[in-house]
Amino acid sequence: MKGSEIIKVHGLIKDYSMGKQSFRALNDVNMSVCSGEFTGLVGPSGSGKTTLLNIIGALDNPTEGDAVVLGKDVNSLSQAEGALLRNESLGFIFQTYNLLPVYTVYENVEFPLLLLKKSKQERNEAVMKALEWVGLTAKAKSKPNQLSGGESQRVAVARAMVKLPKIVLADEPTANLDAANSHNILKMMLKLNEELNTTFIFATHDEKVIAYLKRKVVLSDGKIIDDITLN
Amino acid sequence: MIKFLLVGLLRDRHRSLFPVTVVSLGVILTTLLYSFMSGMMNDLIDSTSRFDSGHVKIMTSAYHELENQLPNDLALTSTGSLLASLKKSYPGYDWTARIKFAGLLDVPDENGETKSQSPVFGLGVDLLDKSSHEVERLNLRKALIRGRLPEKPGEVLLSDKFARKLALGLNHKVTLVSTSSGGAMAVQNFILCGTVEFGITAMDNGAMIADLSDIRFALEMPDGAGEILGFNKSKFYSSENAGKTAADFNGKFFNPQDKFSPLMLTLEDQNGMGEYIQYADSMGFIIVGIFLIAMSAVLLNAGLMSGIRRYGEVGVRLAMGEPKGHIYKTLIYESVLIGILGSFIGTSIGLLIGYYFQQVGFDISGSLRNSSIMMSNVLRARISLTSFYIGFFPGLIATTLGTALSGIQIFKRQTAQLFKELET
Numbered sequence: 001m002k003g004s005e006i007i008k009v010h011g012l013i014k015d016y017s018m019g020k021q022s023f024r025a026l027n028d029v030n031m032s033v034c035s036g037e038f039t040g041l042v043g044p045s046g047s048g049k050t051t052l053l054n055i056i057g058a059l060d061n062p063t064e065g066d067a068v069v070l071g072k073d074v075n076s077l078s079q080a081e082g083a084l085l086r087n088e089s090l091g092f093i094f095q096t097y098n099l100l101p102v103y104t105v106y107e108n109v110e111f112p113l114l115l116l117k118k119s120k121q122e123r124n125e126a127v128m129k130a131l132e133w134v135g136l137t138a139k140a141k142s143k144p145n146q147l148s149g150g151e152s153q154r155v156a157v158a159r160a161m162v163k164l165p166k167i168v169l170a171d172e173p174t175a176n177l178d179a180a181n182s183h184n185i186l187k188m189m190l191k192l193n194e195e196l197n198t199t200f201i202f203a204t205h206d207e208k209v210i211a212y213l214k215r216k217v218v219l220s221d222g223k224i225i226d227d228i229t230l231n
Numbered sequence: 232m233i234k235f236l237l238v239g240l241l242r243d244r245h246r247s248l249f250p251v252t253v254v255s256l257g258v259i260l261t262t263l264l265y266s267f268m269s270g271m272m273n274d275l276i277d278s279t280s281r282f283d284s285g286h287v288k289i290m291t292s293a294y295h296e297l298e299n300q301l302p303n304d305l306a307l308t309s310t311g312s313l314l315a316s317l318k319k320s321y322p323g324y325d326w327t328a329r330i331k332f333a334g335l336l337d338v339p340d341e342n343g344e345t346k347s348q349s350p351v352f353g354l355g356v357d358l359l360d361k362s363s364h365e366v367e368r369l370n371l372r373k374a375l376i377r378g379r380l381p382e383k384p385g386e387v388l389l390s391d392k393f394a395r396k397l398a399l400g401l402n403h404k405v406t407l408v409s410t411s412s413g414g415a416m417a418v419q420n421f422i423l424c425g426t427v428e429f430g431i432t433a434m435d436n437g438a439m440i441a442d443l444s445d446i447r448f449a450l451e452m453p454d455g456a457g458e459i460l461g462f463n464k465s466k467f468y469s470s471e472n473a474g475k476t477a478a479d480f481n482g483k484f485f486n487p488q489d490k491f492s493p494l495m496l497t498l499e500d501q502n503g504m505g506e507y508i509q510y511a512d513s514m515g516f517i518i519v520g521i522f523l524i525a526m527s528a529v530l531l532n533a534g535l536m537s538g539i540r541r542y543g544e545v546g547v548r549l550a551m552g553e554p555k556g557h558i559y560k561t562l563i564y565e566s567v568l569i570g571i572l573g574s575f576i577g578t579s580i581g582l583l584i585g586y587y588f589q590q591v592g593f594d595i596s597g598s599l600r601n602s603s604i605m606m607s608n609v610l611r612a613r614i615s616l617t618s619f620y621i622g623f624f625p626g627l628i629a630t631t632l633g634t635a636l637s638g639i640q641i642f643k644r645q646t647a648q649l650f651k652e653l654e655t
C-alpha cells in the first residue's frame with residue numbers, strides 16, 4: 001500500500017572536506033519515498049548510503065540541494081527543530097544496537113517516550129506493546145549485557161517503534177547478526193511495516209536484507225544508478 | 232526524565248562513585264593542607280606573642296629603637312598608673328609588664344669563689360601576683376623539668392639545659408651580674424628553685440625567668456618596665472583589633488616629640504612579623520594554589536574521560552530526538568551534583584582529620600633540633616572559617632568545568648560524526 005510522498009530529495013550534493021581537498025560523497029541525488037514503503041539504499045561500501053540516510057534523518061546537512069522530510073526542509077531546520085523532527089517522527093536502528101548499558105530493556109524502550117513527555121501509564125502501555133512485537137516481554141528487566149546480539153537488535157527495533165514513528169531509518173541492521181537472527185528481525189520489521197504502515201528505509205549491502213525489500217535504490221560513487229520496484 | 236537520569240547516575244559507577252571519590256580525595260587534601268598551613272602560622276604567632284611580642288606591646292620609642300640591646304635605661308617609668316588606665320580603657324586585653332635583661336650568671340662555690348660563669352638572657356615577669364596569667368601564658372607548669380615554680384621573692388627558674396651546663400643543682404645560689412637602669416653595675420643573688428624546658432629552641436639554650444619585682448629591685452627600676460604586653464582575652468590575635476587599639480592608644484598617649492612617651496606596637500609591627508605573616512600567607516596561597524591547579528587538572532581529566540566514554544550515549548540520545556542543549560544541561564547538572572557531593576564528603580572528612588590534628592597534633596621536635604625559630608615542637612592543624620570552603624568550591628568548580636569542557640568537545644563535532652563513532 002503506497003501512500004503520499006513523505007521524503008523528497010532533490011539535487012543533493014554532499015562534499016566532505018579533507019584538509020585542502022574535498023571529497024564528493026553524494027553527487028546530484030534525486031529521489032522520493034512515499035509512506036508505507038519498505039525501501040533499501042544498496043550499493044558497495046563507500047557509495048554514500050549512510051551519508052544519504054543521515055541527511056534524511058536530519059543528523060547531517062547537505063552541501064547543496066534539498067531534502068524535504070515530512071514537509072520540512074532539513075537543511076533549514078535549527079538544531080532544536082531537527083531534534084523535534086527526530087523525536088516525533090523518526091526512529092533509528094544502528095548496526096551496533098547502541099542500547100544504553102546502565103538501563104534495563106524496559107527503560108531503554110521507554111526513553112523516547114520520556115522525551116515526548118508521555119504519562120507513566122501511556123509509557124507503560126506502549127513499552128509493553130513494543131516488547132510484545134519483538135517477543136521480549138520476558139526480558140523487560142534485563143540489562144543489555146545480559147542479551148544476545150539478536151535480542152539486543154530486537155530491543156533496538158522496539159525502541160525505534162515504540163513511539164510509532166512515521167519513518168524508521170535502519171543502517172546495516174543485520175551486519176552483526178547471524179542468518180537466523182537476520183531473518184527473524186527482517187520478518188518482524190516487514191510485519192510492522194504492513195500492520196502499522198510505518199515507512200522503512202535501509203542502508204545495506206546484505207543480500208538477506210535485499211531479499212525482503214519492496215524497492216531497491218542502487219547507489220554507486222554517490223550517484224543513484226538504478227531504482228527498482230520489486231515483487 | 233529526572234528520575235531516569237538519577238537512576239543512570241547511581242547505576243553507573245564510572246559516573247558517580249569514581250568521580251565522587253576523586254573529588255573527595257582532592258578536597259580532603261586541600262582542606263588538610265590549608266589547615267596545617269594555618270596551624271603552623273597560628274602556632275608561630277602564638278609562641279611569638281607569648282614569649283616576646285604580645286598581641287600588642289608598649290615601650291618608649293627610645294627603648295624600641297634599641298630594643299635588641301635591651302636598653303633598660305630607656306624603659307617605661309611609673310607603669311602602675313599606665314597599667315591602671317590601660318585596664319580601664321582597653322578591658323578586652325589582659326595587660327602585664329615585663330623586663331627583659333641580659334647579664335652574666337655567676338655560680339659561686341662554698342667559699343663564694345666563682346665556680347662557673349655564663350652569659351644569660353632573662354625575663355622578669357609577674358610570677359607571684361595571684362591575678363597574673365603569666366605562669367599559664369609561658370606554660371611554666373608544663374615546662375617544669377626539675378624542682379618547682381618560684382613561690383617567694385628571690386627564687387628563679389633556669390632553662391634545664393643551661394643549668395646542666397653550669398652543673399647547677401636545685402636550691403643552689405646564683406648571682407646575676409648586670410647593669411642597672413642608672414648605668415651602674417647591678418649584682419643580685421637568687422636561689423634556683425626549678426628548671427624548665429619550653430620545647431622552643433630559642434628559649435631553651437640559656438634563659439632565666441625571675442619575678443618582675445625582683446628584677447625591678449636588682450636593676451633599680453621601681454615601677455619601671457621595659458615593656459607592657461597586651462593579650463587579647465579571646466586568646467586569638469586579631470590583626471584588625473590590635474591595629475585599632477594601637478591607633479587609639481597612640482593617639483592618646485604617644486607624643487612623637489617625647490622619646491620617653493609610651494608607644495604601642497602590634498604583633499605585626501614587631502620583628503618583621505607582619506612581613507613574615509604576609510610571606511607565609513602568600514606561600515600558603517601559592518601552595519594551595521598549585522595544589523588546586525593539580526586537583527583541577529585531575530578532575531578536568533576525569534571529566535573529559537567520562538565525557539569521551541559517553542560519546543555513544545550522547546549519540547543515541549541525539550538520535551532519539553533529545554536536543555543538544557538539553558543533553559549538555561543534564562551533563563552539567565550531573566557534574567554539579569557529583570561536585571557538591573564529593574566536595575561535601577571531602578570537606579567533612581578533611582575537617583574531621585584537621586580537627587583531630589588541631590586537638591592532638593604531631594611531634595616534629597626531631598626536625599627542629601637546631602632551629603631558633605619561636606615555634607613549638609608539636610605541629611598542629613588549625614580549622615578556620617576558610618577551611619570550610621578552601622576545598623569545597625575548587626572541588627565543585629573543577630568538576631563542573633571538566634564536564635563543561637568535555638561537553639563542548641562532544642558538541643563541537645558534527646552530529647553525524649558522533650554516529651560514525653557509534654558504528655565502529
Ligand SMILES: Nc1ncnc2c1ncn2[C@@H]1O[C@H](COP(=O)(O)OP(=O)(O)OP(=O)(O)O)[C@@H](O)[C@H]1O
Pocket residue numbers: 016017018023024025043044045046047048049050051052203205
Ligand atoms: N566525515 C567524513 N569525512 C570524509 N569523508 C567521509 C566522511 N564520511 C564519509 N566519507 C566518505 O564518503 C563516502 C561515502 O561514505 P558512506 O559512509 O556514506 O558510505 P556507505 O555507503 O555507507 O559505506 P558502507 O557500506 O561501508 O557503510 C566514503 O567514501 C567515505 O570515505
Ligand SMILES: [Mg+2]
Pocket residue numbers: 049050051171203
Ligand atoms: Mg554505511
